Amino acid sequence: MEANNSKKHVVTHLLLILGSIVMLFPFIWMILSSFKTVGEQMSIPMKILPGSFGYLENYRQALEAVPFLRLYLNTILMILGRVICAVIFSSMAGYGFARMEFPFKRLLFTLVLMQMMVPGQIFIVPQYMMLSKIRLLNTVFALIFPALVSAFGTFLLRQQYMALPKELEEAAVIDGCNPWQVFTKIMVPVTRSSLASLAIFTALFAWKDLMWPLIANNDLNRMPLAPGLTVLQGICNNNKGALMAGSVIATVPMLLLYIACQKQFIEGIAQTGIKG
Secondary structure, X not given: OHHHHHHHHHHHHHHHHHHHHHHHHHHHHHHHHOOOOHHHHXXXXXXXXXXXXXXXXXXXXXXHHXXXXXXXXHHHHHHHHHHHHHHHHHHHHHHHHHHOXXXXXXHHHHHHHHHHHOOHHHHHHHHXXXXXXXXXXXXXXXXXXXXXXXXXXXXXXXXXXXXXXXXXXXXXXXXXXXXXXXXXXXXXHHOHHHHHHHHHHHHHHHHOOXXXXXXXXXXXXXXXXXXXXXXXHHHOOOOHHHHHHHHHXXXXXXXXXXXXXXXXXXXXXXXXXXXX
16 A cells, blocks of 8 residues: 555656656746847757857847846836735735625626636727827836736635635724724735735746837837837847847846745745635
8 A cells, every 4th residue: 555655646646747847847948048049049969958058159149239227117106006006906805805895796706707708808909999088108107007907816815815814804893993994904904924925926927028019109218118028039130149148138037036026925825715
């Protein structure tokens, strides 16, 4: 019996290792290719390892072709705006749907769920027309606008609030707290792991957002990283190494952020995914 269990564990771990290799290979290939010369990129048979990891010409070309520092600044401003708005508005809306009673509550929450099922591309045209009429295209606000309110965040936090015992709020009311104090001093601190999870989700989605920033901005100096890489692709189309170098520059910071915050990410998923 123990031998069968050990064999199952070995097979399971081998499959997990194989899956990890398959998922990590594109990222590893991107890093290796960023150090290859043009000749090494075109060589037959294909070379997996670069001739030298000290070859930084691709990074120099990528940094000269596109203002990465400016793109980083635009991306950080966009992420901060989206995260702050999503956390504030989604937490308040989620608490309202979970604990408060008001007319058409179920209908409105159904509409929130329906919005999650609709492809985001459908809203691009009305959003563009709205921002065009109020002359906010080519601004940082244009990058933040589509994520002012998150239907996913509202649903996520509503489920978390529903799972909390009402005795917490009743005890706070007995102590003299008004509804706003109950929300800010009791409910928000208790659900901070879910708020952190929502913030990470929002930051990840904002970091890789491509279509809307390309439509809302036609000025390279006002673009975030993802559309900036499309500009780099047009400039360095003949040098795949420079494209890989630009991808590394754009990818590594978010990867490090995810690694640093993975505890909060996993806790938020565990608490909200199995309750409510």
